[in-house]
Amino acid sequence: FLDPSRALSPPPRNQLDEKVRVERRGIKEMQLRFSSTLCVCVCVTCTDDVFLHRYDYREMLHNSTFCLVPRGRRLGSFRFLEALQAACVPVMLSNGWELPFSEIINWNTAAVIGDERLLLQIPSTVRSIHQDKILALRQQTQFLWEAYFSSMEKIVLTTLEIIQDRVLQQESRSTLMWNSHPGGLFALPLYSAHLGDFPFYYATLGIKPYPKFTAVIHAVTPLVSQSQPILKLLVAVAKSQYCAQIIVLWNCDKPLPAKHRWPATSVPVIVIEGENKVMSSRFLPYETIVTDAVLSLDEDTVLSTTEVDFAFTVWQSFPERLVGYPARSHFWDSNKERWGYTSKWTNDYSMVLTGAAIYHRYYHFLYTNFLPASLKGMVDQLANCEDILMNFLVSAVTKLPPIKVTQKKQYKETMMGQSSRASRWADPDHFAQRQTCMNKFASWFGGMPLVHSQMRLDPVLFKDQVSILRKKYRDIERL
Secondary structure, eight states, rough: OOOGGGTOOOOOOGEEEEHHHHHHHHHHHHHHHHHHHOEEEEEOOOHHHHHHHHHOOOHHHHHEEEEEEOSSSSSOOOOHHHHHTTOOEEEEEEETTOOEEEEEEEGGGGGEEGGGGGGGGHHHHHHHSHHHOOOOOOOOHHIIIIIIIHHHHHHHHHHHHHHHHHHGGGOOOOOHHHHHOOOTTSOOOOTTGGGGGGGGHHHHTHHHHHHHHOEEEEEOOOOOOTTTTHHHHHHHHOOOOOOOEEEEEOOSSOOOGGGGSSOOSSSEEEEEESSTOOOGGGGSOOOOOSSSSSEETTOOOOOOOHHHHHHHHHHHOOOTTTTTTTTEEEEEEETEEEEEEEEOSSSSSSSTTTTTEEETTHHHHHHHTTSSSHHHHHHHHTOOOHHHHHHHHHHHHHHOOEEEOOOOOTTTHHHHOOOOHHHHHHHHHHHHHHHHHHHHHHHHHHHOOOOBBEEEOOOTOOOOSOOOOSSSSSSGGGG
């Protein structure tokens, strides 16, 4: 079943033995039985020219609810993978066939296992399946296809990960990890074997993330004045009731400032010198990050304590996503036949930049250990696109868009006016580099993982004509 190219090339008639011809006649009879009640595609290696010219095989496949998968010339059949890809529930009619990756995949949640000796009982069996169950089966076929079978790379990687779990049984993934979103390839056991450490399973386990966050401020310019934006930002974040600690990642070529240069705060401030002074170091899984939530900030970001509090409360309801303020979008440029990047302010967005965003700390581990060195090397060489790459990663894992919180009107103007990054925003190559990054990342991910959204979450009574004293997040409207 590993050769998709053979799936659309039925074997010549002279290669079919008498047994297959008999089975084909039986299945054609069953097709007539099904046609009166359910839309069912008969997955059979049919070589009748009349059948092939009369029906569009792919169209039948995608319009079908159940797909019969009888044994082929050998025990298995590559019709099985075709059914998974088309979200058609496979009805297995091949006694003794060991389904692929059955060691970790519970196929009872994605397929109907029939007995080829009881062929004529199949119609009544599938008719008895409730519509809710059918929907669950079809959704699971799509998840399993996308997670483990959609490319040769995923098939090979899944095989290697299964071998690793066999060898390191004490660190092996649970059945739930393999059979629920986002799948075993994204739930790395090197991070943890405990479900509660991953943001994807909070809802399933009925738990909530730790109610505090760690702020990581990325610093690239020397500290020469007490009026610099980074110091104001540090004070504002430290006042948040949800802030546990602040980490200043010093990626500046100048020496670390003395301790007395940093303002006094009620929470610990830890200054870490960046590894190799590269952009990807801001997403390293630092052991000093002890909270589930990470508030990622650029040094010149302007946020009030109220804005920080509100963003974190929103993230607590969506712990598997990126939640933040500055939004960007992607689009397909049909003239150039490539993906484009836009910073235009519209209702539509697909990225939330990590200059002011909250996400789960597991994404630091995934960014460091899952992404290839070539992509991270590109980011470090350009000193650009690390925020885009993080968005690609999170969207590829969750299959969901990020979440934008209250529109920050002054964000764009403030960013353009800051001296520490003015040269970066004014650099004509900056935008072109981000366009290049978009297409390079999409190529590695095998497609565009970013998802568009128009949802924005605002505080209750935000911009409503009521007394400011009645509003919980009062300072947001005063910007």
